[in-house]
Structure formats: structure tokens, C-alpha cells
Amino acid sequence: xxxxxxxxxxxxxxxxxxxxxxxxxxxxxxxxxxxxxxxxxxxxxxxxxxxxxxxxxxxxxxxxxxxxxxxxxxxxxxxxxxxxxxxxxxxxxxxxxxxxxxxxxxxxxxxxxxxxxxxxxxxxxxxxxxxxxxxxxxxxxxxxxxxxxxxxxxxxxxxxxxxxxxxxxxxxxxxxxxxxxxxxxxxxxxxxxxxxxxxxxxxxxxxxxxxxxxxxxxxxxxxxxxxxxxxxxxxxxxxxxxxxxxxxxxxxxxxxxxxxxxxxxxxxxxxxxxxxxxxxxxxxxxxxxxxxxxxxxxxxxxxxxxxxxxxxxxxxxxxxxxxxxxxxxx
Numbered sequence: 001x002x003x004x005x006x007x008x009x010x011x012x013x014x015x016x017x018x019x020x021x022x023x024x025x026x027x028x029x030x031x032x033x034x035x036x037x038x039x040x041x042x043x044x045x046x047x048x049x050x051x052x053x054x055x056x057x058x059x060x061x062x063x064x065x066x067x068x069x070x071x072x073x074x075x076x077x078x079x080x081x082x083x084x085x086x087x088x089x090x091x092x093x094x095x096x097x098x099x100x101x102x103x104x105x106x107x108x109x110x111x112x113x114x115x116x117x118x119x120x121x122x123x124x125x126x127x128x129x130x131x132x133x134x135x136x137x138x139x140x141x142x143x144x145x146x147x148x149x150x151x152x153x154x155x156x157x158x159x160x161x162x163x164x165x166x167x168x169x170x171x172x173x174x175x176x177x178x179x180x181x182x183x184x185x186x187x188x189x190x191x192x193x194x195x196x197x198x199x200x201x202x203x204x205x206x207x208x209x210x211x212x213x214x215x216x217x218x219x220x221x222x223x224x225x226x227x228x229x230x231x232x233x234x235x236x237x238x239x240x241x242x243x244x245x246x247x248x249x250x251x252x253x254x255x256x257x258x259x260x261x262x263x264x265x266x267x268x269x270x271x272x273x274x275x276x277x278x279x280x281x282x283x284x285x286x287x288x289x290x291x292x293x294x295x296x297x298x299x300x301x302x303x304x305x306x307x308x309x310x311x312x313x314x315x316x317x318x319x320x321x322x323x324x325x326x327x328x329x330x
Contacts, residue, residue, distance in 0.1 A: 003228025006221055010050040012042055013224070024204040028216065029191035033204065036221060053081055055217030056197050060084045062218050064091065082197070089194035093122045097129070097186045105144055105182070107132055126179060133175050138167035148181040237294070245285040245310035259284075281306035 007013035025033040043052065057068050057076065064087075070076060076084075101107050109132035111125055133141065142153040153169060191200035198213035233251040240247055247256030259279050267276040282289040289307040296303045308328070319326050 001228055003232070005224040005226035006036075007224055008051050008222070009054070009220055010048040011046070012038070012048055012051045014038070014042065020204075026201045026204050026210070026214075029189050029200055029202070034201070034216065040215075051219060052215065053078075054219045055215060056081050056085055058218030059216065060088045064088055082194075085197045086194045089190070089192050090122060092190050092192060093186065094125060096190055097122065097125055097182075100182065100186050100189070101129060101132075105147060107136070107140075107144065126183065129182065130175055130179055133178055138169050141169060141173075145178065148178060148185075150177050150181055240285075244314065245287050247284065256283075277306060281309055285310035 002016050002019055004016050005013060006016060022033050025035075026037065027033040043049070053076070057070070060066060061068055068076065098111055101109055107129075109129055111128050133144070136144070138153055145151065145153050151174075153173060188200075193199070193213055196213060197215065199216040201210050201214045201216065202208065203210060231251065235247070235254060235256055238247060238254045238256070249255040249258060264276065264280075267279075282293045286307045286309050289304070292304050295301075316326050
């Protein structure tokens with residue numbers, strides 16, 4: 001429920017701010033929607049980098065069917081994690097390249113049956129693909145070229161001769177154009193960048209790619225017992241502290257909402273002077289002012305100027321206990 005509290009395993013706690021339909025959530029190029037979106041501002045100042053490492057290792061473990069044992073103080077180093085992410089990226093490109101060539105382009109290429117970790121690189125696959133393209137007859141090459149929106153192979157105005165004659169492929173035909181087009185499409189489908197360990201993510205509502213790649217992975221998220229149903233609370237007027245004359249705190253005391261130092265800074269930054277004045281006086285510890293304001297609201301009269309807060313009188317009394325006489329003169 002929106003307002004419930006959740007946390008990871010690295011002190012990265014937060015509140016659910018919005019629950020959306022699965023089809024509206026951001027998704028990866030293969031259509032997989034993300035489950036939770038976390039604010040990246042929760043990382044730099046807190047410096048709990050463990051959540052990023054867990055995200056990366058969890059992603060590799062899930063996608064490659066691995067299991068990582070991470071003892072405290074002896075876990076994987078950043079270099080090792082980057083190495084695993086690089087291996088995952090290579091494996092993903094390796095698999096998608098073969099799938100795209102065989103399923104989408106319907107080309108029978110004899111790819112070497114060696115796993116990525118066996119010193120085989122994506123460049124080796126591209127070399128096998130180039131050899132396969134060069135073995136294709138002109139008609140097949142034309143079909144592939146049309147799928148990839150590449151230059152034509154067979155000149156429509158050329159004299160093709162008899163039907164039984166094999167159509168020649170132009171001597172200056174550039175196979176690199178086809179290879180680059182295939183590579184660009186496959187890399188786009190992979191949508192993963194090993195250098196930054198980030199993925200291309202699309203907006204679930206518009207389908208457009210976000211401007212920048214995003215860190216995507218798998219982590220444990222825990223639901224805490226701080227539920228919004230137990231915390232929701234509202235107060236108009238209620239009990240006040242006998243000492244400070246400020247509203248009590250907490251739902252159990254039917255208290256008010258604390259307006260702290262940083263909240264004051266926020267209103268100051270917005271220039272909301274009158275709102276801030278109300279909060280610090282008649283909605284807090286200006287005893288005379290709040291009574292007169294309540295009367296004005298009931299009678300429909302104009303509100304009077306706020307008075308002196310009770311906290312200022314407490315300050316004066318504490319200064320007097322130090323032997324300092326403080327008076328306020330108009």
C-alpha cells in the first residue's frame with residue numbers, strides 16, 4: 001500500500017510513493033517490467049554501496065543460473081563483480097546474436113559451439129557470420145538486405161539471363177554494411193552496457209527509451225511493520241504541553257505534526273513568509289493568538305496579527321536563571 005515502509009539489506013529504507021499497473025512500469029528491451037523503482041539519490045550521500053553490488057551480482061546470478069557466496073569482509077571485489085558483469089554481457093550478446101540470425105534472418109550459419117568463457121568472443125561469432133553471408137546466393141542475400149534496410153544486392157534493371165543461371169553478386173558489394181546493421185539491431189535488443197553495468201530502459205506509458213541507461217538488477221527488499229494504516233492521523237486542535245504550550249506529539253496523544261528545522265528552511269526557500277509565521281505562532285505556542293484566531297474564524301472576522309510565542313517567554317526565563325535580564329521593547 002502507498003505509504004508503507006520497505007527496506008533493503010543495507011539500511012536503504014524508504015516509503016512506497018506510488019503503485020502502478022505492471023504494463024505502466026518501465027521495462028527492459030526484451031519486455032521484462034521492473035518490480036520496484038528506487039530513487040538514485042538514496043545512494044551518494046549515504047554511501048551504502050553494498051546495495052549496488054548486490055544489484056549487480058543478483059542480476060548475474062539470476063540471468064546465468066549462478067549462486068554467489070559472499071562472506072562478510074571476504075566478498076567479491078569491485079573488479080570481480082565487473083568481470084562477472086562483462087561475462088554476462090558477452091554471453092547475452094552471444095546468445096541473442098545467434099537467435100537473431102537463425103530466427104529473424106533465417107540464415108543457416110555454422111557458429112562455433114564454444115561457450116563465451118572458452119576464449120570465444122563476440123568478434124569470433126561475427127567472423128563466422130561474415131563467412132555465412134559470403135556463402136549465400138544473391139537471392140538470399142537480397143532478402144536479408146531488405147530485412148536490414150541495407151543497399152540492394154540485385155540491380156532491378158540488370159539483365160538476369162536465363163532462370164537457371166546463377167545471379168552474380170556485385171564484386172564491390174560491402175558485406176560490412178550488413179554486419180554493422182545486424183550488430184546494431186542485436187546490441188539494441190541486448191540493451192546492456194558492460195562498462196557501466198547499466199541497461200537501456202523504456203517508459204511503460206509511452207514506450208520511449210529513457211534518456212540515460214539505468215542500473216537494473218535483483219536485490220532483496222523487505223516489508224517493514226511500519227504500515228501507513230497504523231500511522232495515518234489528523235488533528236485540527238488538541239492537547240498542548242503545559243510547559244511549552246506547543247501541541248503534543250504522536251498519534252496516541254492526538255498530537256500535531258512536528259515542523260522541524262529543515263521544514264522551516266523549505267518554506268523560507270519558497271518565500272512563504274505568512275505560512276511560516278502561522279506555523280510558528282498561532283498553530284504552535286502563541287496562546288493568546290490561537291484563541292483570538294479561533295474566535296475570528298467562528299465570527300467570520302479578519303484575523304489579528306500573531307502574538308509572542310510561549311517558547312520565547314521560556315527563553316527569557318532561562319536567561320533570567322543565568323542572571324541576565326532581557327526585556328522586549330516596542
